[in-house]
Structures are given as C-alpha cells and as structure tokens.
Amino acid sequence: MSDTTKEYEMKKSLKKLRSIRGYGTELISIYVPPDFQISDEVNKLREEKNQSSNIKSKTTRQNVQNAIEKIVQYLKLYNRPPKNGIAVFCGNISKMQDKPDIRLFSIEPPVQIKANIYRCDSNFLLSPIEALFETTELYGILIMDGRDAIIGMLRGTQFFMEKKVHSFAHQKVNKGGQSQARFERIRVDSIEHYYQSIGGAVNEMFEKNSFKISGLIVGGPGPTKENFVKSKNLNYQIKVLGVFDTGYTDENVGMRELLEHAKELLSEQSIIKEQKLIGRLKSEIARNGNAATGYQHVKSALENGKVETLIISEDAEIYKVKYKCNTCGKEIERIIQGDPIEEKHDCGGYLQIVESVDVVEELVEMADKGGVGIHFISSEGEYGKELLLGFGGIAALLR
Numbered sequence: 001m002s003d004t005t006k007e008y009e010m011k012k013s014l015k016k017l018r019s020i021r022g023y024g025t026e027l028i029s030i031y032v033p034p035d036f037q038i039s040d041e042v043n044k045l046r047e048e049k050n051q052s053s054n055i056k057s058k059t060t061r062q063n064v065q066n067a068i069e070k071i072v073q074y075l076k077l078y079n080r081p082p083k084n085g086i087a088v089f090c091g092n093i094s095k096m097q098d099k100p101d102i103r104l105f106s107i108e109p110p111v112q113i114k115a116n117i118y119r120c121d122s123n124f125l126l127s128p129i130e131a132l133f134e135t136t137e138l139y140g141i142l143i144m145d146g147r148d149a150i151i152g153m154l155r156g157t158q159f160f161m162e163k164k165v166h167s168f169a170h171q172k173v174n175k176g177g178q179s180q181a182r183f184e185r186i187r188v189d190s191i192e193h194y195y196q197s198i199g200g201a202v203n204e205m206f207e208k209n210s211f212k213i214s215g216l217i218v219g220g221p222g223p224t225k226e227n228f229v230k231s232k233n234l235n236y237q238i239k240v241l242g243v244f245d246t247g248y249t250d251e252n253v254g255m256r257e258l259l260e261h262a263k264e265l266l267s268e269q270s271i272i273k274e275q276k277l278i279g280r281l282k283s284e285i286a287r288n289g290n291a292a293t294g295y296q297h298v299k300s301a302l303e304n305g306k307v308e309t310l311i312i313s314e315d316a317e318i319y320k321v322k323y324k325c326n327t328c329g330k331e332i333e334r335i336i337q338g339d340p341i342e343e344k345h346d347c348g349g350y351l352q353i354v355e356s357v358d359v360v361e362e363l364v365e366m367a368d369k370g371g372v373g374i375h376f377i378s379s380e381g382e383y384g385k386e387l388l389l390g391f392g393g394i395a396a397l398l399r
Contacts, residue, residue, distance in 0.1 A: 008364050008376070010107055011314060014126055017105060020093050022122045024060035027091035028067045029125035031117040034085045038078050041116070045072050048118060059100075063092040064120060066102050074104055085113030089124045111155055138209065139266065140216040140238070142202060143246065143254045146224045149194075150251050151201045153213065159255055163201045167194035192231075199233025206238055214269060215241035219258035220249050241265060274383040277311060277375060281395055290398035293391040295320075295335055295359050301396055302366045309397040310367040315379040316393025318359045323351035335359065337392070363394065 020027065032041050049068045055061035067090040074088065087107045094101035109129055119125045139154045144165075152161040168190055206213050216238055218225050229240055244261040248254035284291035290308075292301045295318060301307045321340045323332045327349025343351045367374050377384040379393075387393060 278383040313393035322355040
C-alpha cells in the first residue's frame with residue numbers, strides 16, 4: 001500500500017471516529033510515542049482500570065473497564081511501538097445503551113507522535129492526530145543570524161530539525177594598516193564559508209527528499225538572512241517562498257515567530273495549487289479536452305492508462321452497492337453518494353445490501369498501481385466545494 005493510499009485510509013478512519021459519541025465518558029483514546037515502552041503503557045492502563053472502579057454508573061464503569069482491557073490485550077501484540085508511535089481508540093460505539101458494542105481502532109501516523117496521552121471522554125481525542133494531516137506538504141525552514149542557523153522541514157505543525165550550523169566569522173576589528181585589511185579579508189572569507197555551509201545543508205535536505213519539498217521559508221533577526229538569500233548558495237531548483245523578521249533563532253520561540261509570520265503564505269500556497277488544478281480541469285472540460293469526471297468515466301480512463309492526475313475531494317463518499325430484493329429476488333447495482341441504506345423496491349419488498357464497495361478507495365488503489373499522481377482537495381475551500389458539488393467529488397486530468 002502506497003503512502004497516498006495509507007493517508008486516505010487514515011483520513012477515512014478519522015472521519016468515522018469523529019462521528020462516534022459515547023453515552024457517558026466511556027470512549028478511550030491513547031497516544032504512544034515511538035520511544036515509549038509498551039510495558040509502561042500497559043501498567044498505566046492497569047492503573048486507570050483500577051481508578052475506573054470509582055465510576056458511579058455501573059454501565060459506564062463496565063464499558064470503560066472492558067475498553068481498557070481490550071486496549072491492553074491489543075498492545076501486548078507489540079514488542080515495541082511502531083516507528084512513528086501508535087494511536088488507539090476504543091469504547092462502546094453501540095447506539096443502544098443496553099447492548100454495548102466495544103470496538104477498537106488503531107492508527108499508525110505518517111509522522112511521529114510526540115506525547116504520551118490517555119483520555120476517557122464522551123468522544124475520541126482526535127486533535128493530536130488530525131494536526132498531522134493539516135497538510136501533507138513539506139516546507140524547508142531556515143532560521144539564522146550572523147552566528148547560528150537551524151535547518152529543517154515543516155509538515156503541518158511539526159518541525160523536524162535536520163542540521164545546525166555555527167559561524168566562526170571574526171568580528172570587525174579596528175586595527176589600522178595591513179592588519180585591519182587582513183582581518184577584514186578573513187572575516188569576509190569566514191562569512192562566505194558560513195553561507196556555503198548553510199547552502200550545502202539546505203541543498204542536501206532538498207536533494208535527499210528528491211526536491212519534493214514545496215519551497216524554503218527563511219527567518220531570523222537582522223540583515224544576515226537577506227544577505228544569505230542573495231549569496232546564491234542555494235540550488236537553482238529551490239524556491240524561496242518568503243523571508244521574515246524574527247527576534248530569535250532558536251527552534252522554539254524563533255520557530256513559533258516564523259510560523260506565525262508565514263501562516264498566510266503557507267495557506268496561500270495550498271490555495272494556489274488547488275486553484276491551478278481546478279482551473280485546468282474546468283478549462284479542459286469546457287473544450288471537451290483531456291478531462292474526465294464521475295466514477296465511471298474516471299475508472300474507464302484509469303483502466304486504459306489515460307489518467308495523468310486523479311483529483312479527489314476529501315469529503316467524497318461514493319459507494320458501488322449491490323442490492324437484492326427480499327421479496328422478488330431481483331438484484332440491482334447502483335452508485336450511491338453517502339452511506340448506503342436499504343431501500344423500498346417497486347414490488348413492495350426491500351432492497352437489502354448484499355455488497356458495498358468504496359469506489360474512492362478503489363480509484364485511489366488503481367491510480368497507485370498505475371503510478372498516477374493523486375491530489376486530495378479539502379471541501380472547506382472554494383475549489384474543493386466546486387469539485388464536490390459540481391463534479392461529484394471525482395475527476396481526472398488525462399494524458
């Protein structure tokens with residue numbers, strides 16, 4: 001399964017988890033970082049189970065204890081957490097309070113879980129993992145002054161430091177004659193070496209990621225950052241998206257400052273990409289060109305190897321459903337928007353669901369196997385709404 005398919009599956013799981021509500025505080029969420037011992041997590045859960053004996057409601061108490069035990073048994077399947085940690089959600093999802101249905105869901109995120117969390121509430125705690133999906137875009141980050149530089153990558157709200165560079169450039173001296181000129185040459189050479197070291201580290205980071213990083217954002221106090229950008233030590237393929245003033249260069253305060261300044265820029269980058277994609281799609285449709293919309297047309301294009309880019313709305317819920325009438329036995333297949341439900345048949349009987357296939361997942365898997373680019377577009381923005389409402393949430397740009 002490719003990273004894109006995994007991401008789609010995770011987002012679909014999060015959407016399902018978001019819709020679940022408990023009758024009381026009986027839905028349990030845990031987050032286990034990769035460096036946390038499974039045995040320690042199990043011990044913590046045992047303590048929580050003992051504490052839950054104080055819950056007044058017998059039904060809620062039983063549901064919480066059963067959910068904790070289910071999580072404990074699940075975690076025992078692991079010798080250690082996965083490389084990015086694991087999030088586990090468990091609780092009673094039944095819509096009938098007197099008939100509990102304890103279910104467990106787990107997600108291995110695409111980037112590292114940072115904190116160990118336990119929460120028992122009437123809904124699952126999803127915000128820590130949802131933050132990981134704020135954007136799949138990677139951005140290069142450089143925070144620097146005349147002495148130190150921090151180089152790393154930003155995905156969503158998470159910063160991953162790659163390298164620190166320190167400058168040994170000499171300060172200006174006020175000695176006269178040849179000594180002053182010599183020291184100035186040494187200082188200039190040291191500054192140039194500092195810029196080359198930073199440029200080399202940034203170039204290496206982009207090369208290591210096959211230049212799939214969307215661009216570089218630069219911040220720091222004073223004019224050093226502007227001088228570096230002008231120094232032409234960056235690979236020509238690296239696009240500097242913005243240069244911002246910050247009071248600090250550390251990875252905590254300095255990073256927070258830079259992200260606050262760059263918030264609008266990052267938002268615009270995502271919107272610009274969506275605008276170009278949907279704009280090209282509409283242009284191709286208007287002239288009956290290289291575009292396809294709707295499940296059947298897009299599937300046919302994928303089967304024939306004609307798709308260049310598959311475009312999917314993140315909120316598209318489309319199912320291929322096979323029904324069978326419980327009275328006359330007739331079988332019917334339909335494409336349904338939203339969750340499939342049983343329907344009344346013309347003969348007076350009911351069309352019962354025999355099989356339901358998520359066609360979005362089907363198309364994503366086909367695109368993966370064919371090496372086709374896939375773009376998911378949020379329906380919250382203007383272009384995402386247009387894709388969902390105007391084109392049914394599924395479209396493709398053709399070769």
